[in-house]
Amino acid sequence: MPLASGSHLGPYEILSSLGEGGMGEVYRARDLRLGREVAIKVLPDRLASDADLVRRFEQEARAVAALSHPNVLTLFDLGRERDRLYAVLELLEGETLRTRLAYSAPSWAKAVEIAIAVAEGLSAAHSRGIIHRDLKPENIFLTSDGRVKILDFGLARWESSLPVSEDATSAPTAAGGTQPGWTMGTIGYMSPEQIHGDKAEVPSDLFSLGCVLYEVATGKRAFAGRTSAEIMAAVLRDPAPELSAADPEAPPELSRIVAHCLEKQPGLRFQSARDLVFALRAVASAAAGPKISSGRRRAIESIAVLPLANAGRDAEAEYLSDGITETIISRLSRLSGLRVMSRSSVFRYKGADIDPIAVGHELNVGAVVSGRVLHRGDDLVIRVELVDLSDGSQLWGEHYNRKMADVFAIENEIATQISENLRLKLTGEEKRSLTRGATQSAEAYRLYLQGLFYWNKRTGDGIRKGIEYFRRAIDADPAYAGAYVGIAHSYGVLGFHAIEPPGETFPKARAAARRALEIDPTLAEARAPLAYALFYYDWNWPEAQREIHRCLEEAPTDATAHNYYANFLSVVGRFDESLSIWRRAQELDPLAPIIRAASGWSLLVARRYEEAIREAEKALEMDPTFPVALGVIGLASSNLSWHDSAILALQKAIEPSEQHPLPCRPGIRLREGWQTRRSPGDARRAREALRDTVLSPYFLAPARAALGEIDGAFSLLEQAYAERSNGMAYLGIDPNLDDLRPDPRFADLVRRVGLEGGKDT
Numbered sequence: 051m052p053l054a055s056g057s058h059l060g061p062y063e064i065l066s067s068l069g070e071g072g073m074g075e076v077y078r079a080r081d082l083r084l085g086r087e088v089a090i091k092v093l094p095d096r097l098a099s100d101a102d103l104v105r106r107f108e109q110e111a112r113a114v115a116a117l118s119h120p121n122v123l124t125l126f127d128l129g130r131e132r133d134r135l136y137a138v139l140e141l142l143e144g145e146t147l148r149t150r151l152a153y154s155a156p157s158w159a160k161a162v163e164i165a166i167a168v169a170e171g172l173s174a175a176h177s178r179g180i181i182h183r184d185l186k187p188e189n190i191f192l193t194s195d196g197r198v199k200i201l202d203f204g205l206a207r208w209e210s211s212l213p214v215s216e217d218a219t220s221a222p223t224a225a226g227g228t229q230p231g232w233t234m235g236t237i238g239y240m241s242p243e244q245i246h247g248d249k250a251e252v253p254s255d256l257f258s259l260g261c262v263l264y265e266v267a268t269g270k271r272a273f274a275g276r277t278s279a280e281i282m283a284a285v286l287r288d289p290a291p292e293l294s295a296a297d298p299e300a301p302p303e304l305s306r307i308v309a310h311c312l313e314k315q316p317g318l319r320f321q322s323a324r325d326l327v328f329a330l331r332a333v334a335s336a337a338a339g340p341k342i343s344s345g346r347r348r349a350i351e352s353i354a355v356l357p358l359a360n361a362g363r364d365a366e367a368e369y370l371s372d373g374i375t376e377t378i379i380s381r382l383s384r385l386s387g388l389r390v391m392s393r394s395s396v397f398r399y400k401g402a403d404i405d406p407i408a409v410g411h412e413l414n415v416g417a418v419v420s421g422r423v424l425h426r427g428d429d430l431v432i433r434v435e436l437v438d439l440s441d442g443s444q445l446w447g448e449h450y451n452r453k454m455a456d457v458f459a460i461e462n463e464i465a466t467q468i469s470e471n472l473r474l475k476l477t478g479e480e481k482r483s484l485t486r487g488a489t490q491s492a493e494a495y496r497l498y499l500q501g502l503f504y505w506n507k508r509t510g511d512g513i514r515k516g517i518e519y520f521r522r523a524i525d526a527d528p529a530y531a532g533a534y535v536g537i538a539h540s541y542g543v544l545g546f547h548a549i550e551p552p553g554e555t556f557p558k559a560r561a562a563a564r565r566a567l568e569i570d571p572t573l574a575e576a577r578a579p580l581a582y583a584l585f586y587y588d589w590n591w592p593e594a595q596r597e598i599h600r601c602l603e604e605a606p607t608d609a610t611a612h613n614y615y616a617n618f619l620s621v622v623g624r625f626d627e628s629l630s631i632w633r634r635a636q637e638l639d640p641l642a643p644i645i646r647a648a649s650g651w652s653l654l655v656a657r658r659y660e661e662a663i664r665e666a667e668k669a670l671e672m673d674p675t676f677p678v679a680l681g682v683i684g685l686a687s688s689n690l691s692w693h694d695s696a697i698l699a700l701q702k703a704i705e706p707s708e709q710h711p712l713p714c715r716p717g718i719r720l721r722e723g724w725q726t727r728r729s730p731g732d733a734r735r736a737r738e739a740l741r742d743t744v745l746s747p748y749f750l751a752p753a754r755a756a757l758g759e760i761d762g763a764f765s766l767l768e769q770a771y772a773e774r775s776n777g778m779a780y781l782g783i784d785p786n787l788d789d790l791r792p793d794p795r796f797a798d799l800v801r802r803v804g805l806e807g808g809k810d811t
Contacts, residue, residue, distance in 0.1 A: 052067060052075060053067075053075070053077060053092065058131075059079070059090060059092070059129065059131045059134065059136050060129050060131055061081060061082050061083050062079040062080065062081055062082065062088065062090055062138065063079055063080045063082055064077050064078075064079050064090070065077070065078040065079055065080060065087070066078045068089060070094075074091040074092055074093050074094065074137075075091070075092045075094055076089055076090070076091050076092075077089070077090045077092065078141065079138075081126075081138070087141050088126060088138050088139065088140065088141050089138075089139045089140065089141045089142070090136050090137070090138055090139070091136060091137045091139060092134055092135070092136045093134070093135045093136070104135060108128070108135070109203075111125060111128045111137045114137075114139075114203050115128070116178045116180065117174055117175055117178060117180070118174075119170070119171055119174035119175075120171075120197065121167045121168065121170050121171030121174070121197070121198055121199060121200060122171045122174060122175065122199065122200050123139055123140060123142070123191070123199050123200065123201050124139065124140040125137060125138070125139055126138040126139065126140065142191050142193050142199060143193060143194045143195075144191060144192050144193040144194045144195075145191070145192055146187065146188055146189075146190065146191055146192070146201075147164070147187035147188075147190040147191070147192060147262070147266065148186075148187035148188045150187075150192055151187055151265065151266065151269070156266055156267075157267075158267040158293075158297055158299065158300040158301075158304060159334070160266070161263055161266035161267035162263075162267075162304065162330050162333055162334050163334070164190070164192075164198055164263075164266060165259060165262070165263045165266070165326075165330055166327055166330045166331060166334065167197075167198035168185070168190060168198060168200060168259055168262070169256075169259060169323045169324075169326045169327045169330065170323070170327055171198075171199075171200045172185075172200070172255050172256075172259065172323040173322065173323035173324045173327065175200075175203075176252050176255070176322070176323055180203070181250050181251065181252065181254065181255055182200065182203060182255050182258075183244070183250045183254065183255070184202065184236055184239075184258075185200070185239060185255055185258035185259055185262065186236050186238075186239040186258065186261075186262065187262060187265065187266075188201075188202075188236075189201045189202040190262065237278050237281045237282060238261065238271055238272075238273055238274075238281050238285075239258045239261045239262065240254075240257075240258070240282075240285065241253070241254040241257035241258065241285075241316070242257075242285055242286050242314050243316055245282050245285060245286060251316060252321065252322060252323065253316035253317070253319040253320070253321065254316065255323070256311050256319050256320050256323060256326060257311060257312060257313075257316075257319060259311060259323075259326070260272070260290075260308050260310075260311025260312045260319075261273070261311075261312070263307075263308055263311065264291065264293060264296075264308050264312070267293060267296075267297055267300060267304070267308075268293065268296035268297050270296055272290070272291055272308075272312065273285045273288065273291075286314070290308070290309045290312035290313070291312075292305060292309070293305040293308045293309075301333055303329075303332070303333050303444055303447075304333050306444075306447055307326070307329050307330065307333065309449075310329075310433070311326070315361060315362075315424055315431070316361075317359070317360075317361025317362055317363065317422060317424055318361050318422060318424055318431060318433055321359060321403070321422070322403055322405075324405050325405065325406070328405065328406075328407055328442060329444070331442060332437075332441070332442045332443045332444055335441060335442065335443065348473070349387070349472060349473040349474055349475070350416035350417045350438065350472040350473065350474075351387060351388060351389060351416060351472075351474075352388070352389040352390075352391075352414070352415040352416045352417070353382065353388060353389070353390055353391070353415050353416065353417045353418065353419065353468070353472065354390075354391040354395070354396055354409065354410055354413045354415045354417075354418050354419070355375060355378050355379045355382065355390070355391070355396060355418075355419040356375075356396055356399055356404070356406055356409060356418060356419060356420045357371070357372065357375050357396060357397055357399065357400040357401075358371045358372075358374055358375045358420075358421045358422055358423045358432070358434070359371060359421070359422035359423070360422070360423060361422040361423060361424040361431070362424050362425060362426065364425070367423075367425040368503065369499050369500045369502070369503035369504075370423055370425050370496075370499055371422070371423040372397075372400075372499075372502070372503055372506070373498070373499030373500075373502050373503060374423060374432070374457070374461060374499070375393075375396075375397075376393055376502055376506075377461055377499075378419070378461060378464055378465055378468075379391075379392070379393055379396070380575065381461070381465045381483075382465060382468065382469070383605055383607060383608050384480065384483040384574060384604070384605055385469060385474060385476065385480055385483070385607070386480065386606050386607065387474050387475065387476075388469070388472065388474060388607060389415070389607050389637075389638055390607060391413050391415060391639060391641075392609050392610065392639045392642055393506075394639075394642050394643075394644065395413065395639055395640075395641040395642050396413075398641070406418045406420040406437065407437060407439060407442055410437070410439045411439060412641075413640070413641060414640060415439065416438070416439055416440065416472075417436055417437060417438055417439060417445065417472060418436075418437050418439060419434060419435070419436050419437075419468060420434070420435060420437070421433050421434030421435060425454070428453055428454050428455075429451075429452075429453065429454070430450070430451075430452055430453060430454045430456070430457060430460075431449075431450065431451050431452075432449075432450040432452075432460055432464075433447075433448075433449045433450075434447065434448060434450075434464055435447035435448075436467075436468055436471055436472075445471040445472070446467050446468070446471040448463075448464075448467065450463075454492055454496070455492040457492065457495060458488055458489070458490065458492075458495065461488075466481075479572075483572070488532065489523075489526075489527045489529075489530040489532070489533075490527075491526050491527040491530070493526045494523045494524075494526035494527035494530050494533070495523070497519050497520075497522045497523035497526060497533075498519070498520065498523040498530065498532060498533050498536065500516075500519040501516045501517070501518075501519030501520040501523060501533065501536050502516070502536065503516075504516035504519060505517075505520075505536060505539065505540055508543070510544070510549040513540045513543060513544055513549070514540075514544075516536065516540055517536075517537055517540045517541070520533045520534075520536040520537045520540070521533075521537070523536075524537075529569050530569075531566040531567075531569040531570045531573050531576065532566075532573075532575075534562045534563070534565045534566035534569070534576070535562070535563065535566050535573070535575050535576050535579065537558070537559075537562040538559045538560075538562035538563035538566065538576065538579035538580065538583075539559075539578075539579045540559075541555040541556065541558040541559035541562065542555070542556065542559040542579050542582045542583060542586075545559065545583075545586070545587065545776065546582075546586060546776050548746055548775075548776075551773070552586075552587055552746075552773065552774055552775060552776055553773060553774055556583045556586065556587030556588075556774070557583075557587070559579055559580075559582065559583045559587075560580060560583035560584070560587070560588070562579075563576045563577070563579045563580035563583065564580065567580070572604065574600075574601050574604035574605040574608070574611075575605075577597045577598070577600050577601035577604070577611075578597075578598075578601050578608075578610060578611055578614060580597050581594045581597035581598045581601065581614060581618075582614070584597060585614075585617075585618060585621075585779060586776040586779050587774050587776065589774075589778065589779065589803050589804050589805075590804075591618075591622065591804055591805070594618060595618060598611065598614055598615045598618060599615075601614070602615060607638055608638075609635045609638040609639035609642060609645060612631050612632070612634055612635035612638065613632070613635050613644065613645055613648055615631050616628045616629075616631035616632040616635060616648065616649070616652065617648060617652075619631060620651070620652040620655055620656075620783065621779055621780060621782065621783060621805070622782075622805070623782065623783060625652060625653075625655070625656040628652045629649060629652055629653070632645060632648065632649035632652060633649070635649075636649070641672055642672075643669040643670075643672040643673040643676045643678075643679060644669075644676075644678060646665055646666070646668045646669035646672070646679070647665075647666055647669040647676060647678040647679035647682055648678065649665050650662045650663070650664075650665035650666035650669065650679065650682040650683075650686075651678070651682050653665055654682055654685060654686050654785070655780070655783040655784070655785060657689075657785065659686040659687075659689045659690050660686070660690070662682055662683075662686040663682070663683050663686045663687065665682075666679040666680075666682040666683045666686070667679075667683070670683075675702070677702075677703045678703075680699045680700070680702045680703035681699070681700065681703040683695070683696075683699040684696045684697075684699035684700035684703060685700075685785070685786070687699060689785060746770055746773065746775040746776070746777055747766040747767070747769040747770045747773070747775065748766070748767065748770035748775040748777035748778055749775075749777055750766050751763040751764075751766040751767050751770070751787070751790075752786040752787060752789075754766060755787070755789040755790055756789070760789075760790065760793065763789075763790060764790070764793070764795050764796075764799075767781075767790075767799055768799075771799060771802065771803070778803050779803075781799060781800055781803050781805060782800050782803075782805035
């Protein structure tokens with residue numbers, strides 16, 4: 051029975067009734083200890099014997115107690131008085147959003163303001179693992195002093211607590227109440243997946259908020275019908291209503307945001323409430339007017355293309371979202387006036403719950419691209435948007451719903467639209483470059499993307515599998531230059547890391563790169579792996595330099611090409627120039643650890659050991675397990691006689707990890723070489739420990755030299771020369787070989803490799 055005025059629940063005195071909902075009676079009460087008024091929600095006597103409802107009541111209390119946010123109702127206490135279970139909440143003065151809508155439809159601008167507050171509250175809930183599952187105007191409260199509060203977490207799913215049964219819950223009703231025994235939620239606001247009885251996740255709450263936003267902005271339900279069945283059918287079947295059709299004064303971007311929230315597929319909606327907050331704030335900011343009016347908007351000269359999300363969460367389709375992202379990065383990198391973050395920098399954010407705007411600021415770019423891909427059979431859905439980081443506004447956004455065969459046209463349009471909306475001035479040649487190296491065969495492209503996916507795993511088996519897919523892509527389209535580039539890169543890495551004999555792999559890499567250039571002589575991407583083979587295998591320094599120069603001319607903002615050139619300059623002894631080029635590479639791609647580590651290597655071979663360590667440590671700030679940086683620190687420490695530091699760094703460098711599956715083979719060399727300088731006994735133990743390790747003889751020669759076995763060291767170097775080991779490219783500058791330099795045989799080797807004692811060619 052209802053509680054009478056003046057009765058007590060523990061230390062709380064009941065003052066009056068505030069109403070009754072599906073999960074309890076609500077009273078105004080006074081906390082006799084603190085002298086403040088509160089709201090008390092009591093589980094009615096008729097429901098107190100229902101174990102499931104009691105558990106749900108306690109669930110709501112735990113959910114609200116886990117939160118502390120200005121847009122979420124505050125819970126003060128949970129208690130039991132005899133058989134009565136109650137929750138003590140902050141007392142709000144004002145009205146629900148449903149009450150407000152009954153007599154006044156707010157403007158679209160007010161709707162945005164309310165939606166931002168609700169999304170911020172949801173973001174706080176989601177960060178604690180709480181999904182509301184029943185967001186609707188009845189559960190949003192507008193206080194008299196202008197605040198917005200989310201109410202009623204009675205249907206919430208909280209990952210941190212004992213789960214509420216998904217099948218013994220409550221059914222939706224058209225009136226907004228609930229009935230025991232069916233799917234959770236309220237008809238007209240439930241997402242399609244909730245109607246199907248599937249698990250509700252973050253996008254489910256954002257679908258509900260999209261329904262609320264549409265209704266507040268227009269005064270109409272997003273999905274309407276005469277019966278509950280008709281409403282559910284509309285949610286499942288009908289396209290999202292156009293906000294602009296109901297309110298022509300609403301900004302087009304707001305209409306796109308609502309449509310984004312109301313996507314049928316969860317993966318195509320906003321994936322976090324935080325993303326929705328930023329999108330809505332951009333609309334509100336634009337509505338407030340420009341901060342500065344200076345005529346034509348300036349061009350944006352730097353961009354990060356974040357990994358497109360795999361909306362379907364299908365592991366078999368992961369290659370597609372990754373590959374489309376990489377293709378867009380590659381095409382934009384061909385534009386001379388645009389600095390594009392590399393794959394290595396942006397893919398560190400793959401799969402993370404990120405704020406694209408915050409990531410863009412971290413990467414120090416002017417704009418950021420984000421989106422998601424959904425692949426179902428022959429159907430392909432891509433949603434992508436471009437955001438200006440100077441004010442958070444959306445420069446461009448599009449939703450593509452096409453067949454897989456149309457993916458080339460989609461990528462072309464995305465790259466073109468991005469360049470146009472960045473206000474870049476492109477030459478005719480640059481416009482043509484956006485489609486260079488492509489294929490018109492859907493099957494060839496699918497196989498190529500699978501090849502990229504496995505190549506990027508950077509394991510021996512992954513690279514070999516990638517080559518298989520690249521070859522199959524060429525079988526489908528023999529003129530597919532991009533697939534030849536993939537083969538060239540793959541064989542180059544297999545040879546460099548001695549996963550397979552360099553004499554078998556580097557010639558294949560060179561041949562594939564040359565074939566790509568025969569198909570398309572302007573394809574800059576093919577020149578990098580060609581230079582790689584000319585550099586590490588052929589020791590053809592003049593041609594390697596020409597190819598690197600051509601690559602830089604055709605892709606002037608390609609950080610990897612700068613990295614290759616700086617490495618070449620170090621090998622031929624032009625250290626100051628090398629460091630200058632590496633600094634430019636760092637400007638182009640500031641979060642790539644390989645560039646920092648490689649510049650540390652240049653300082654190392656220039657015998658500037660402490661500077662080398664400092665540079666490598668900057669790489670470790672980005673990636674604490676990066677093996678190249680650890681190798682640089684190990685060798686530089688050995689030269690400074692910091693043996694304990696050297697051993698620690700080199701032991702870490704040679705250990706493959708999930709993030710770096712290919713071990714740092716130079717690290718193995720250094721462990722056996724420089725570390726062994728401590729004593730002949732240490733050198734012998736190191737040699738015994740690595741007796742069964744498969745290494746190029748070049749990397750074993752320093753251990754012989756450290757043991758005083760000079761003839762044995764030269765025998766290994768001659769063997770390395772015959773095998774064309776990639777390490778021979780460093781012969782002229784390698785500090786690990788300093789013990790051998792006075793011997794005339796060393797100068798003869800340097801001459802035969804073509805390094806002329808390390809001088810410029």
